[in-house]
Amino acid sequence: MLLSxxxxxxxxxxxxxxxxxxxxxxxxxxxxxHEILFVDDGSRDGTARLLAGAAxxxxxxKVLSFSRNFGHQAAITxxxxxxxxxxxxxxxxxxxxxxxxxxxxxxxxxxxxxxxSARRVGRDGESRFKRGSASLFYFLMxxxxxxxxxxxxxxxxxxxRAAVLALRGFREQHRFVRGLVAWLGLKEAIVPFxxxxxxxxxxxxxxxxxxxxxWTAISSFSALPLKLxxxxxxxxxxxxxxxxxxxxxETLVLKTTVRGWSSLACLQxxxxxxxxTAVGLLGDYVARIYEEIKGRPLYLVxxxxxxxxxxxxxxxxxxxxxxxxxxxxxxxxEPMELDLAAGPIR
Ligand code: UDP
Ligand code: MG
Numbered sequence: 001m002l003l004s005x006x007x008x009x010x011x012x013x014x015x016x017x018x019x020x021x022x023x024x025x026x027x028x029x030x031x032x033x034h035e036i037l038f039v040d041d042g043s044r045d046g047t048a049r050l051l052a053g054a055a056x057x058x059x060x061x062k063v064l065s066f067s068r069n070f071g072h073q074a075a076i077t078x079x080x081x082x083x084x085x086x087x088x089x090x091x092x093x094x095x096x097x098x099x100x101x102x103x104x105x106x107x108x109x110x111x112x113x114x115x116x117s118a119r120r121v122g123r124d125g126e127s128r129f130k131r132g133s134a135s136l137f138y139f140l141m142x143x144x145x146x147x148x149x150x151x152x153x154x155x156x157x158x159x160x161r162a163a164v165l166a167l168r169g170f171r172e173q174h175r176f177v178r179g180l181v182a183w184l185g186l187k188e189a190i191v192p193f194x195x196x197x198x199x200x201x202x203x204x205x206x207x208x209x210x211x212x213x214x215w216t217a218i219s220s221f222s223a224l225p226l227k228l229x230x231x232x233x234x235x236x237x238x239x240x241x242x243x244x245x246x247x248x249x250e251t252l253v254l255k256t257t258v259r260g261w262s263s264l265a266c267l268q269x270x271x272x273x274x275x276x277t278a279v280g281l282l283g284d285y286v287a288r289i290y291e292e293i294k295g296r297p298l299y300l301v302x303x304x305x306x307x308x309x310x311x312x313x314x315x316x317x318x319x320x321x322x323x324x325x326x327x328x329x330x331x332x333x334e335p336m337e338l339d340l341a342a343g344p345i346r
Contacts, residue, residue, distance in 0.1 A: 004085030008075030125197020
């Protein structure tokens with residue numbers, strides 16, 4: 001059997017050499033063949049150079065280079081689109097997903113599981129904020145998205161070929177891969193592990209990216225926030241009707257209406273806030289529909305190494321045709337700006 005590793009990388013030059021060593025050691029001791037498919041998500045540091053070197057030294061190291069940063073979930077998607085293995089494992093480049101777990105995951109796959117997930121039972125070296133926000137994330141997700149979502153299971157997972165083919169069927173723009181896996185409902189095994197700290201470099205998921213990711217996860221699986229805002233709107237309207245009745249009573253019966261400016265001001269502020277929030281929420285969903293309806297590609301592979309020229313991704317994945325003359329020049333990166341004074345280009 002062929003085992004594919006899909007590894008998204010974004011500015012991981014510090015971690016890559018350690019990762020390659022660790023993978024070599026573990027994979028060397030395993031009976032199956034393997035390929036390591038790196039997806040370079042528009043790195044700006046020396047990552048591309050390191051990957052090119054590794055690919056030149058070993059044809060089993062394959063590289064997809066995006067033209068720019070498309071995000072972690074798009075990188076996972078591209079990796080799953082191009083991986084050729086009978087089983088495919090998605091893992092981080094920073095050794096937080098220990099390669100030592102691979103033999104056990106493959107054994108479970110051979111035992112008939114379509115999805116083998118690694119569950120974090122402890123997290124070393126991660127800030128209290130990260131751990132706390134992660135727990136809150138899984139709690140909310142299981143309620144808002146899908147109760148089949150496994151708590152403390154990240155993207156470190158093995159997929160059988162059947163599961164990969166099923167996952168390739170999802171071509172939506174706003175992707176939450178874990179949610180898609182839960183949606184599939186395939187036979188799943190869970191392997192616990194202690195999540196170590198990053199070997200090098202810093203997290204590529206700052207707080208704002210995590211918040212955006214969480215919102216994508218909720219909104220791409222659930223209209224619950226819209227329903228909540230509708231519920232809140234109905235509740236406020238009911239209370240408003242009651243209050244209006246009281247105001248009428250005050251005006252017509254008690255005739256004491258000059259007072260009450262402050263209550264008016266408070267109500268005005270509260271209701272405008274609630275209205276704007278609901279409209280904004282609606283607007284966010286509409287914007288997502290708009291982005292989805294355009295049907296744009298999910299990523300653009302500018303360059304590929306050690307992959308057959310004919311290997312083409314499913315719909316909404318784009319691989320640029322190879323440019324033989326400029327094979328060495330990376331298409332990605334800063335634009336080259338010519339100097340007008342230097343005369344016409346010859
Ligand atoms: N990553 C990526 N694109 C991004 C952000 C992250 O490909 O825009 C990669 C990153 O290089 C790493 C993996 O996704 O291999 C997980 O990111 P990270 O380890 O920073 O996240 P954390 O483990 O801190 O949640
Ligand atoms: Mg990490």
